[in-house]
Amino acid sequence: MPxxxxxxxxxxxxxxxxxTLRRVMQGIVRLPAAxxxxxxxxxxxxxxAWLARQGIRQFVLVASxxxxxxxxxxxxxxxxxxxEIPSSYQHNGSLNSQELIPTxxxxxxxxxxxxxxxxxxxxxxxxxxxxxxxxxxxQVTPHLQPNDPTLQSQFTLQLVEAIxxxxxQHPTCDLSSDGRTAExxxxxxxxxxxxxxxxxxxxxxxELPVILETAVQQLRCFLHxxxxxxxxxxxxxxxxxxxxxxxxxxxxxxxxxxxxxxRITHEARAHDQxxxxxxxxxxxxxxxxxxxxxxxxxxxxxQAIEDITTTYAEAPCLIQLLQQAKVKAxxxxxxxxxxxxxxxxxxxxxxxxxxxxxSEKSFLVNIAEHLAIAIQQTQLYTQxxxxxxxxxxxxxxxxxxxxxxxxxxxxxxxxxxxxLSAISHELRTPLTCIIGMAATLLRLPPGAEGQRFxxxxxxxxxxxxxxxxxxxxxxxxxDILDLSQVxxxxxxxxxxxxxxxxxxxxxxxxxxxKAEQGGVRLELQLKLKPSSEIGLLPKLDQxxxxxxRVRQILLNLLSNAIKFTPSGGQVxxxxxxxxxxxxxxxxxxxxxxxxxxxxxxxxxFQQLDGSYHRRYEGTGLGLALTKQLVELHGGWIEVxxxxxxxxxxxxxxPNQPLDKLETLPxxxxxxxxxxxISGRVMLIHRQEEAATLxxxxxxxxxxxxxxxxxxxxxLRQLEILKPVVVVLEIQVAGVSSDEVxxxxxxxxxxxxxKILVLLSGKAALDSDRWLTEGADDYLIEPIAHPEALLxxxxxxATTNDASPA
Numbered sequence: 001m002p003x004x005x006x007x008x009x010x011x012x013x014x015x016x017x018x019x020t021l022r023r024v025m026q027g028i029v030r031l032p033a034a035x036x037x038x039x040x041x042x043x044x045x046x047x048x049a050w051l052a053r054q055g056i057r058q059f060v061l062v063a064s065x066x067x068x069x070x071x072x073x074x075x076x077x078x079x080x081x082x083x084e085i086p087s088s089y090q091h092n093g094s095l096n097s098q099e100l101i102p103t104x105x106x107x108x109x110x111x112x113x114x115x116x117x118x119x120x121x122x123x124x125x126x127x128x129x130x131x132x133x134x135x136x137x138x139q140v141t142p143h144l145q146p147n148d149p150t151l152q153s154q155f156t157l158q159l160v161e162a163i164x165x166x167x168x169q170h171p172t173c174d175l176s177s178d179g180r181t182a183e184x185x186x187x188x189x190x191x192x193x194x195x196x197x198x199x200x201x202x203x204x205x206x207e208l209p210v211i212l213e214t215a216v217q218q219l220r221c222f223l224h225x226x227x228x229x230x231x232x233x234x235x236x237x238x239x240x241x242x243x244x245x246x247x248x249x250x251x252x253x254x255x256x257x258x259x260x261x262x263r264i265t266h267e268a269r270a271h272d273q274x275x276x277x278x279x280x281x282x283x284x285x286x287x288x289x290x291x292x293x294x295x296x297x298x299x300x301x302x303q304a305i306e307d308i309t310t311t312y313a314e315a316p317c318l319i320q321l322l323q324q325a326k327v328k329a330x331x332x333x334x335x336x337x338x339x340x341x342x343x344x345x346x347x348x349x350x351x352x353x354x355x356x357x358x359s360e361k362s363f364l365v366n367i368a369e370h371l372a373i374a375i376q377q378t379q380l381y382t383q384x385x386x387x388x389x390x391x392x393x394x395x396x397x398x399x400x401x402x403x404x405x406x407x408x409x410x411x412x413x414x415x416x417x418x419x420l421s422a423i424s425h426e427l428r429t430p431l432t433c434i435i436g437m438a439a440t441l442l443r444l445p446p447g448a449e450g451q452r453f454x455x456x457x458x459x460x461x462x463x464x465x466x467x468x469x470x471x472x473x474x475x476x477x478x479d480i481l482d483l484s485q486v487x488x489x490x491x492x493x494x495x496x497x498x499x500x501x502x503x504x505x506x507x508x509x510x511x512x513x514k515a516e517q518g519g520v521r522l523e524l525q526l527k528l529k530p531s532s533e534i535g536l537l538p539k540l541d542q543x544x545x546x547x548x549r550v551r552q553i554l555l556n557l558l559s560n561a562i563k564f565t566p567s568g569g570q571v572x573x574x575x576x577x578x579x580x581x582x583x584x585x586x587x588x589x590x591x592x593x594x595x596x597x598x599x600x601x602x603x604x605f606q607q608l609d610g611s612y613h614r615r616y617e618g619t620g621l622g623l624a625l626t627k628q629l630v631e632l633h634g635g636w637i638e639v640x641x642x643x644x645x646x647x648x649x650x651x652x653x654p655n656q657p658l659d660k661l662e663t664l665p666x667x668x669x670x671x672x673x674x675x676x677i678s679g680r681v682m683l684i685h686r687q688e689e690a691a692t693l694x695x696x697x698x699x700x701x702x703x704x705x706x707x708x709x710x711x712x713x714x715l716r717q718l719e720i721l722k723p724v725v726v727v728l729e730i731q732v733a734g735v736s737s738d739e740v741x742x743x744x745x746x747x748x749x750x751x752x753x754k755i756l757v758l759l760s761g762k763a764a765l766d767s768d769r770w771l772t773e774g775a776d777d778y779l780i781e782p783i784a785h786p787e788a789l790l791x792x793x794x795x796x797a798t799t800n801d802a803s804p805a
Contacts, residue, residue, distance in 0.1 A: 009107070009108065010107070010109075011106075011107055012076060012104055012105070012107070013104065013105060014104050015073070015105055018058065021071055022058070022071060024155065024158045025060045025071045025155070026060060026062065028154065029067045035064060036064040037061070037063040037133075037137055039123065039133065039137075040060050040061075041057075041058050050126055054074075056073070056074055057073050057074065057075055058072075058073040059071060059073065061120070063116060063140045065145065066151055067152070067155070068144055068147060069116070070108075070110040070119055071108075072106075074106040074107075074108065075105075075106070076105065111152070117141060121141075124138075194218055194367070206377065206378055208375060209266075211371070212266045215367060216228045216230060216266050216267065217268045219345075220269075220270065225349060226269070226270045226349055227277070227327075227347070228345075229264045229266065229278075230264065230345055230346070230371075231346060232264075232342065232343040233341060263280065264279060264280050265278075265279075265343075275326060280325075297332075297336075297341050297344065298334065298339075298341040300334060302334070302361060302365065303331070303332040304332075305331070305332075306329050306356065307328065308323075308327060308328060327348045327349075327350060328350060328351070328354075329348075329349040329352070329354040330347060331360065331361065332346050333345045333346075333364045333367075333368045334368065336368075337375050337376050337379070345364060345367065430472045434469045437466045438466060440454075441454065479622060482552070482629075492767065493545070493546040493549065494546050494767075495656045496546070496547055497542050497658070498543060498547040499541050499542065499543075500575055501528070501575075503551055503554070504524055504526070505524065506551065507554045507555050507558060507573075508524055508558070510555065511555065511558050514559070514562055515562050518562055518563075518565070519566075519567030519568055520565050520567070520569050520571055521569070522558075522562075522570075522571055523571070524573050524574075525572060525574040525575070527574065527575065528576065544655050545653055545655070545656050546656075550653070553626050553651060554573070554584060556623065556625065556626045557584075557586040557649050558586055560623065561588035561649075562588075564590040564591050564647075565591075565646075566591070569590060570589050580654055580655045581635075581654050582655070583650065584650070585648060585650045585651070586649045587649075588646050588647055589645070589646040590646055590647060591643075591644060592646055592647055593641035593643065593647055595643075598639065598641065601623055630652075633653050635651060636651075636652055637650065637652075638650045679703060679704070679723075679724040680705075680706065680722070680724060681698055681703045681724065681725045681726075682718070682721060682725075683698075683705055683707045684708050684709075684714045684726065684729060684732050685709065685729040686709050686731060688709075691709075694727065697789055697790060698793065701790050701794075703793070706721055706723065710732075711736075711737075711739070711740055714740070715739075715740065715743050718743075718744070718749075718750050718753070719747065719749045722750070724754065724796075725756060725793055725797050726744065727756045727793070728757050728758065729781075730757055737757070741755065741770075741775065742774070744774065756776065756777050756778065756793060757770050757777075757778045757779075758779055758780075759778050759779070760781040776796055776799075777792050777795075
């Protein structure tokens, strides 16, 4: 066994003392026999020569996971011996009974796992005759590790007691300086006890103040110091934001006083005559000249000051500060947590100067390391609690969001069910009427002899009913399609200058019959007074927005007001200007809206009371679509209502910007008083029903209409017919619409011919493309309002007449 290995204990002791230590060693580990290996010299009866070469007279080896130790009793020279033979030798017969047996041993104690493992390796070569012991040795050897602190302290204490008991029974014994040895062992036991107590408290408690307070109290008693304190630095501020490169290179102001950014948080004093320094903050100016000490502490440097007057001779401010606390000597050990200086563990001597021992320094370092573990453990626990609280908050918030989402989904599902119920009724009613009236007309032809006939007045009545039902059905479908396009972000505003008064009059004229049927009086109040705040627009009546969408907004609000206003009531439309906004206000004397129902007013597929489905027509999309169209213009809508008294809807629309247009062009809406503009119009359309409707509308307005179903045929006839306007369906057969547009532009004869394209489906979503391809205007099919077709054709025909040939 190599003698250069570190050892725990090596002393010359009597054999009787060795026997006491032998019993202590064998009884220290109380584990099942299968988990602990205990080997003595008795198992080596056949290998005494190996023991003799090692100089070993007796030994005890204990090996386990929690405690391992090797106790050796070696021969000595120059020491008197007696004829007393230990009982173990007498029983195993390993030594000759006439051989002289020593009265003292050189006793060695080893606790180093590697030293014990090396001894076991050599021992295994001599245990072939004991296979059970050999098997246990092979099982235990891989698990050798440093001893459990509690068991180590217990053994050390019993070792001290054994040595002390021996010298108390033999006071005249002068075997070297073992009296001092006992005292050192006592100090070692006390150190281990205190370390074990601190470590145990750290394992059992997360209360950092309790751990620190207990540590300073017990440490002061152990060191016999006048005062022990813990100086805690303030937490470091959060890292600053990354600065620009030019600022990073600029010299930053130095902060030499950061070393003392802290205070004393825990204190233990020997008696009350020693002044308290608890919560004291070190003087700022005293640390200017030693501002680098904090970095030294962070790297683990300790400071043992035997006399402050000598060490700090060049720092009178610091000497004065320490003398106020009656400090004459001090020992400072840093507490470093994860490579950051957390604080200082300081022992003060106030009664006089003191020379600090290496063992005291080492012990203070060990205590500081244990405290660092406790601090880190507390920090981690605090972070864990914060994360747990944050996670709990997130769980609650997420659960609330999921609950809200579930409620929203259930509400949406209920709204969908109600919408399907409402829309099925709303669509079925006009369809049933249309089909019934048409079937009646077909079944009873007019004027046939011998058959019943339908009078002309009755036919017109049936046709008006069919027309009204068809228009109502078209409004329902248009509302659904418009809302879907707005929500999908596919609606593009066609910003134009238009007349506010003309748009308002047109809306009231369109709803005049509906209001009269319900006994409701319609009224228009225009409050367009001159003002200098309107900007570049020359007239207050002119406004820039999408006229079709503004008309749709007004029609929805007016129609809604008429619907919910009983007979004898009144609906008033007011229009005025405020700065850059146009304000439209629709006021009625209808049934009103309860206050708790107002939040549902602009929801899709929503009527405020289920019973309204039976009393009033509608899908519940009108106000939702109105709100979307208003917000599409950048405006907003408000409602003020009193139950059973009436409602007021107010819309603010901002004037939309125009890049080049500053004056009002020819009005796109055809006045009823203007004469019809004659001319030839070519219609290129592949659908017979839609083409027949367009031809009838244009013919009635005084135009000569030529209808072509095939695009290629139309191209050949263009130069001959020379129409003023070409109405072109995008899905025309025979040739692509792009080719028709290109032909019209490139042919000198038809270059000035105006083109109105009819868009539907996906083509309607990209109307600007057709304008850039050569079309002069566009209209969305199916045509909701016949007047729109007549107005656009009239505007194009007028422009063509004014253009040079």
